[in-house]
Each structure stands twice: as C-alpha cells, then as structure tokens.
Amino acid sequence: MANESPTFSPLYRQIKGLILQALEAGEWRPGEAIPSETELAARFGVSQGTVRKAIDEMAAENLLVRRQGKGTFVATHSDPRAFFRFLRLIPLAGGIEQSNSIPLECWRAKAGQEASRILGLKLGDPIIIVRRLLEFSGKPVVVDEIYLPGETFAGLGLDVLKDYQGSVYSLFETRFGVRMIRAEERIRAVAADRANAELLRVPEGSPLLSVERVSYTYGDKPVEWRRGLYSTAEHCYYNELG
Amino acid sequence: MANESPTFSPLYRQIKGLILQALEAGEWRPGEAIPSETELAARFGVSQGTVRKAIDEMAAENLLVRRQGKGTFVATHSDPRAFFRFLRLIPLAGGIEQSNSIPLECWRAKAGQEASRILGLKLGDPIIIVRRLLEFSGKPVVVDEIYLPGETFAGLGLDVLKDYQGSVYSLFETRFGVRMIRAEERIRAVAADRANAELLRVPEGSPLLSVERVSYTYGDKPVEWRRGLYSTAEHCYYNELG
DNA sequence: GAGTGGTCTAGACCACTGC
DNA sequence: CAGTGGTCTAGACCACTCG
Numbered sequence: 001m002a003n004e005s006p007t008f009s010p011l012y013r014q015i016k017g018l019i020l021q022a023l024e025a026g027e028w029r030p031g032e033a034i035p036s037e038t039e040l041a042a043r044f045g046v047s048q049g050t051v052r053k054a055i056d057e058m059a060a061e062n063l064l065v066r067r068q069g070k071g072t073f074v075a076t077h078s079d080p081r082a083f084f085r086f087l088r089l090i091p092l093a094g095g096i097e098q099s100n101s102i103p104l105e106c107w108r109a110k111a112g113q114e115a116s117r118i119l120g121l122k123l124g125d126p127i128i129i130v131r132r133l134l135e136f137s138g139k140p141v142v143v144d145e146i147y148l149p150g151e152t153f154a155g156l157g158l159d160v161l162k163d164y165q166g167s168v169y170s171l172f173e174t175r176f177g178v179r180m181i182r183a184e185e186r187i188r189a190v191a192a193d194r195a196n197a198e199l200l201r202v203p204e205g206s207p208l209l210s211v212e213r214v215s216y217t218y219g220d221k222p223v224e225w226r227r228g229l230y231s232t233a234e235h236c237y238y239n240e241l242g
Numbered sequence: 243m244a245n246e247s248p249t250f251s252p253l254y255r256q257i258k259g260l261i262l263q264a265l266e267a268g269e270w271r272p273g274e275a276i277p278s279e280t281e282l283a284a285r286f287g288v289s290q291g292t293v294r295k296a297i298d299e300m301a302a303e304n305l306l307v308r309r310q311g312k313g314t315f316v317a318t319h320s321d322p323r324a325f326f327r328f329l330r331l332i333p334l335a336g337g338i339e340q341s342n343s344i345p346l347e348c349w350r351a352k353a354g355q356e357a358s359r360i361l362g363l364k365l366g367d368p369i370i371i372v373r374r375l376l377e378f379s380g381k382p383v384v385v386d387e388i389y390l391p392g393e394t395f396a397g398l399g400l401d402v403l404k405d406y407q408g409s410v411y412s413l414f415e416t417r418f419g420v421r422m423i424r425a426e427e428r429i430r431a432v433a434a435d436r437a438n439a440e441l442l443r444v445p446e447g448s449p450l451l452s453v454e455r456v457s458y459t460y461g462d463k464p465v466e467w468r469r470g471l472y473s474t475a476e477h478c479y480y481n482e483l484g
Numbered sequence: 485g486a487g488t489g490g491t492c493t494a495g496a497c498c499a500c501t502g503c
Numbered sequence: 504c505a506g507t508g509g510t511c512t513a514g515a516c517c518a519c520t521c522g
Contacts, residue, residue, distance in 0.1 A: 010491055061484065068499070071507060085483060190431070237428070242424050279488080310518070312519080313488060313489075
C-alpha cells in the first residue's frame with residue numbers, strides 16, 4: 001500500500017532541528033564549543049554519523065564552525081571572517097583595508113507601511129533608526145540607514161554604538177542576543193542627493209550603489225532592514241557566482 | 243615517526259579529481275547521466291560511500307546534479323535553473339518575466355593589455371567581442387559587451403548568435419564545448435553615456451549598474467570577460483548572503 | 485521488480501590539538 | 504597521552520523512478 005507521509009524527514013534533519021532549537025534557546029553561546037559528536041549522539045540516541053551529517057549541514061550554513069582536534073563551535077560575528085561575509089565591498093586596487101564605523105544619528109520612530117511589512121511588525125510599533133558612516137582607510141565609502149524593531153533593541157543609543165569596538169552585528173549579538181544568520185540584498189544604481197554626496201565627498205548626482213538589505217535571525221525572522229549607499233569611486237561590490 | 247605528507251589529501255578528494263578529469267575529457271556530455279555510484283566505486287576500487295562523498299562535493303559545486311531514483315547527471319546550462327544562477331536580476335515588482343537576448347554586433351580584435359591579462363592570453367592574441375541587448379518583457383534592461391578568446395570560439399558570429407535559441411552559455415556549451423562553471427562579478431554604479439542610454443531608453447547620465455564578470459571553466463581557466471550595464475529602473479540585482 | 489540515489493549504523497583507523 | 508573532528512568501509516534498509 002501507500003506511503004502515508006508526504007513530508008518525509010530523515011533522522012539527521014530532525015537532529016539538526018534539535019540542535020538548532022538548543023542553539024536558539026541559547027544553550028551554547030556564540031563562540032563557545034558545543035558538545036562533541038559522540039556526546040550528542042548519546043544524548044539523542046542516534047549514531048555518531050547521523051549527528052555528523054546534521055552538523056555538516058549547519059556548518060555549510062555558517063551556523064557552526066568545525067575545528068579539527070578542538071571541537072565544533074557556535075559561529076559568531078566577533079570572528080573577523082564573518083565581517084566580510086556581510087560586507088561585500090573590496091577596493092578596486094586590491095589589498096586589504098582598515099574599516100571604521102562612525103555612528104551619526106540614532107532615533108526612535110513608529111513603523112510605517114514599509115518598515116512594518118518588512119520587519120514583520122504592526123503599523124505604529126516602535127522602531128529604531130540608525131545612521132552611520134563607514135570609512136575605509138580613513139575615506140568615507142558607505143552611508144547606512146538601519147531600521148530595527150524597537151522591542152528587541154530596547155537599550156540601543158548613539159552612546160552604545162560609539163562605545164562598542166567591533167562590527168554592528170557583533171554588538172547585536174553580544175548586547176542584545178540577536179544573531180544575524182542570513183540576509184537578502186537588492187542592489188540598484190541611484191544618483192547621490194545633496195546630503196549623502198557631502199557625506200561621501202562625491203559630486204551631487206554621482207552614481208551610487210543602493211544596497212537594500214533584510215537580515216534574518218533563527219527561524220527566518222526578519223530583524224534588520226538596512227539601506228546603504230556605496231560610493232564605488234575606489235571600491236566595488238564583489239560577488240561570486242557558483 | 244613522521245607524516246611526510248604536508249599536503250594530505252583524503253581518498254574521496256582524489257576520486258573527485260578522477261571524476262573531474264573524466265568530465266573535463268568529455269567522457270560524459272552535459273545533461274547525460276554518469277555511471278551509478280556502485281559502478282564508479284568498482285571502477286576506482288573504493289567503497290560506495292567514498293564515491294558518494296566525492297559526488298556530494300561536486301553536486302554542491304553545481305558540477306553534477308543528483309536525481310533520486312534516476313541517477314547523477316552532468317550539469318548543463320540548457321537547464322533553465324542555471325540561467326538564474328548567472329543572471330541575478332529580478333523585477334522590482336516581483337513575478338517572473340520572459341527574457342530575450344538580441345545580438346547587436348560581433349567582431350574580431352586583438353587582445354590589449356587588460357583583455358590579455360584577464361583572459362590569460364598573450365598581447366595581440368585574437369579575441370572576439372560581442373555586444374548584445376537583453377530584454378525583459380519586451381523592455382531593454384541590459385547591454386552586455388562580451389570578450390572571448392578567439393581560438394576557443396573560432397566559428398562564432400552574429401548569425402550563430404541570432405540563430406541559437408537559449409542562453410549564451412548554453413550555446414557555448416553545445417557549440418564550442420566550453421562549460422562555464424563559476425564567475426566573479428565586480429559591481430559599480432556608473433552614469434549612462436549617450437549610446438547606452440539610447441539603447442536602454444533612459445536619460446543620458448542616468449545611474450546604471452556596471453557589472454564586470456570573469457567566467458571560468460574547468461581548472462579555473464578564464465574563458466569570458468564581460469561588462470554589463472544594467473538599468474535598475476524596474477529591476478534590481480538580487481543577492482543572498484549566507 | 486530492478487536499479488538508482490538517500491539514510492543509518494557500527495566499527496576501525498587517521499589527523500590534529502592541547503595538556 | 505586523551506579527546507576531538509575527519510575518513511573509510513561494509514552492509515542493511517528506505518524512497519524514488521520507470522518499464
């Protein structure tokens with residue numbers, strides 16, 4: 001007769017779900033090691049190979065990081081490698097540059113039509129808006145406007161942003177317990193308005209990259225909406241197509 | 243005593259190399275099935291699991307495509323899914339559009355400084371340059387200028403391009419035996435010059451996306467250099483950050 | 485039903501890390 | 504040295520496709 005399960009889910013995927021759940025619940029913090037494969041196998045009552053396959057997938061999704069001989073670790077934005085995963089900007093000339101984030105403004109507002117739709121909030125829910133400048137080698141290259149759900153980022157202010165050393169996502173992770181996992185970007189070319197042209201020190205009307213990003217945390221929950229204007233005078237957005 | 247191999251390579255990676263070699267030699271054509279895992283295991287004298295792991299990696303790299311119950315197939319650009327992998331342009335409004343490639347020009351030239359460096363040719367080697375327009379739903383959206391090594395694409399001309407139904411990479415694959423595997427893109431914002439503005443039906447000076455792409459075939463050999471100008475009036479470049 | 489890929493297991497052994 | 508992830512094997516069984 002028939003196979004009555006239209007949604008067959010292999011064992012390793014269920015294990016993956018359980019590990020994900022523990023991760024989401026904060027059982028192990030970013031940067032910490034999770035239990036060894038053998039331990040997890042015992043805990044879930046499956047073979048080590050099955051746990052391994054679950055972890056394989058999660059490592060491929062950048063949720064976990066394996067280090068041979070040491071263990072498996074919860075991925076963290078404090079790791080410098082994560083920085084380049086989320087800012088695909090490289091100098092035209094090549095080489096590596098020092099980057100520097102300068103918070104400009106930070107204020108409260110109510111979610112409008114667009115913000116509420118994208119962030120999954122109700123109309124009028126509190127949101128926080130941050131504007132910041134990103135410099136490479138001391139030159140301004142990116143202006144970001146960042147929209148955040150007010151509830152999740154309650155204590156956020158200009159002072160907090162200025163004090164913190166490290167990337168914004170690293171701050172979100174350590175101070176607010178929100179880990180960005182993946183993001184979608186929509187890129188267009190626009191002309192610089194007067195204010196942003198001044199900030200980026202380019203002529204008004206210059207072509208800029210407009211990069212709209214929606215970031216998601218566990219369970220595909222959107223937690224950030226961001227619009228960046230990138231000056232591509234000396235940099236470019238780099239992308240690999242596999 | 244010591245492990246004298248500083249470059250340890252697991253068995254499955256060597257098997258991967260052998261399969262890659264067969265693929266490169268054209269033992270199985272794009273779209274065709276490769277032998278079953280058990281057959282390959284016997285051929286290489288390893289266990290089925292080892293072959294499986296080799297194929298796993300190659301499937302992750304989009305070189306092979308697994309289909310349960312049917313077999314494992316050589317990936318092909320004739321598959322419509324491959325099209326979206328290499329053209330990350332979607333309508334702002336959402337939905338799916340019909341695309342249409344219109345070849346404009348095709349001429350021979352000698353490789354200059356830049357072209358020879360990027361395509362790995364000698365200065366003065368023959369190259370072919372193609373200009374084409376890409377329409378979505380009947381509206382012009384992309385102008386491409388494509389630089390190809392003349393030797394590899396000897397018979398290419400405007401007539402061939404016009405006759406062929408399907409994507410350019412599909413043509414390259416079936417007519418010239420060249421399979422694009424991966425590509426790097428560098429994106430900037432530029433102002434439309436007069437000629438391209440007319441083609442794309444936007445005002446002169448409008449901001450456009452400049453997308454420079456270098457495509458590689460087996461063995462990381464560069465075989466295409468392309469510069470596209472994308473009108474982002476009604477479309478955007480879409481990218482997922484994992 | 486035969487053949488394919490997909491899952492799961494158990495056990496042996498290798499490579500790397502740190503004490 | 505013990506403990507971790509990484510590889511390889513052999514065999515059993517499941518899910519899917521097609522004739």
